Amino acid sequence: MRKLGKMGWMAVTMLASFGAQAQPLKIVEVNAPKVNCVFQTDCNIPVSDSTGIIAMPFLASPKTAWLQSRTYSGEAGAPGAGTIGYEYRISLTQASGAGCLMGFNLNFGPHKPLPYANNTNADVFVITTGGLGTIGLKSAERTGDVIQFTLASPICADGPADIKKTTFFFGLAATNAPMHINSTIYGIGDPAFFAVDARVPTHSVPMNPGDP
Secondary structure, three states: OOOOOHHHHHHHHHHHHOOOOOEEOOEEEEEOOHHHHHOOOOOOOOOEEEEEEOOOOOEOOOOOOEEEEEEEEOOOOOOOOOOEEEEEEEEOOOOOEOOEEEEEEEEOOOOOOEEEEOOEEEOEEEEEEOOOOOEOEEEEEEEOOEEEEEEEEEEEOEEOOOOOOEEOOEEEEEOOOEEEEEEEEEEEOOOOEEEEEEEEEOOOOOOOOOOO
16 A cells, blocks of 8 residues: 655645635434434445555554445435445554554545434434444544544554454445545554545545655
8 A cells, every 4th residue: 555645645634724615514423223224225234345454654463454445325215315325434453553543534525415313414424333433533524525534532553452443433425436545544653644545436536746
């Protein structure tokens, strides 16, 4: 997994820093499997998963930090009919060593709000009960096509492997089919940024200026 060049990271962080242009997204906490009913009338979702390795340098074992991407389709008759659900989870459950992650920037493209909780539309859902995870989201902000997800607390590789060292699944919906891009995980330390594979809806993504 190659890292973005210096100018690429500067472009990402500068983009996220334009507070006047950033749009806070509405986040709701939900339960699984209840949230499945937004996409499937029988509340059972066939999913497709992929993982991208986060190349944190101070881990006892390589490839033990990763971002999980999950996608599934909304069927006719469900509130999410005609959409694709996109979920993400940052996992350090198998990692030990040092280093902390704070969130990630994702060039997601357009999304579609859906009634994930209380029959009211929201932009982003976090599955805080009925699934894996211990860490939620503090915020999600959109600047153009890029969404910056900030974790409620750091997720750290410090100490031994632990099943608790993972975020909850969090997600949102869009109408386009998936494609793969490099997202930007950011954390504490040197390096502070990592490129990691993620699934997003198909849309036009500009080249990172620092990439070779």
